[in-house]
Amino acid sequence: MNLVCESIDYEALKHLVKDIYRYEKIAILGLLKAETVAMNLQSDLLMLGKVALTKVQFKQQLEYLKNATDKDLIIIFSYTGIYFEHIFPRRIPKQQAKPKVYFVTSDYNSMSNKYFDEVISFKSLQDYASHPFQLQLVGSLIAQNYAYYLTKKHN
Template identity: 45%
Template sequence: MLYGKLPIVFLSAIAAEKRGSINSTIATYILGHLDSMKNIGIKEMAENCNVAPSSISRFCKEIGLNGFVELKDLLQSTEFDYTGFSEDISIDNRIHTLGEHIKTSIDMVEGSITTSKLMQLTKDIEQYDEVAVFGLLKAQTAAIILQSDLLMLRKQIYTNISYAEQINYIVNADSSHLIILFTYTGSYFDYDNQRNILKGKDIPKIWMVTGQQKEYPKFISDTLTFSSRQDYASHPYQLDYVASLIGQEYAQLKKE
């Protein structure tokens, strides 16, 4: 997994909320004062954010945490890290090196993606009336690309930036729904406390589009995988390419 749970839930909350809303204010303040927040109490945090303690508790619940205790655990354990791909002294060389790496990552997708799976996913999109597509942080760009391409092809599908809202949609979906998850490392459900959230219910059909081939929860219906280095430099370009391929094949399907 490239990202910890804290940036996942906080950045999705900031992106999904109206600027200046209570949740946006809390998330923005915490991310801007991480070092001083690690050993803070709920009352002091509320004072620093200029909100009531009850607003902090409600914020925790609404972004998908169990409560303030889990928030404190995240604040104490999360480390932010960015891995640069090239440290060459020349900016031109750094630009070239990263560009070549991205091109290679696209070639890896082209040479490894299973066309029969790609076609089946495209047919499923055509078949289902209720279709949703989700991703976390940079993976959400692939979701938006697919949503935009399909809209131009007169197929409306749903997406939402908030991870809590994504999980809520998945939990409440049934067999009439198709859900597509773009997840570079395949760790989409690792951020949620209930990995078996769909156990024993009328579950939706879920496709996982990922660069990681591993064992997934039993409620994952199928996977569309591709070869990947699983590094920062290849992400989200591989997923974005796959999203464009799905849109292209859907357009081809509609011509037939």
């Protein structure tokens, strides 16, 4: 948990929070434990008045990504950074109007992926024990920062 707090890119987190406020169509995606983080963030945002969707099945997630436009904000959680490697190596088909994509991961190699508009990365031991807790912490940080942004925006 300390590694996340010490290493996460707080500026990227601020950019994401502003985009969550700005966009009307938001999707939060992930696989397995990362999808649990996506569902928790979806729930937190709903309690803060912001509707987002998530898809549990990977096939549905890929379909959503393929059909997304520049009106979509997409947040993808992937602890190891291998989200796209399940079907194709770190890419998705080219789109006419590309969505804005944030990738949340402990894999620093993901920062060079041109598909992502912004990568929110954090340091990790990449071990089994840290995995769910570190991602959950980042999801919570996003929700807490969004709640703080709302209070500043309306005061």
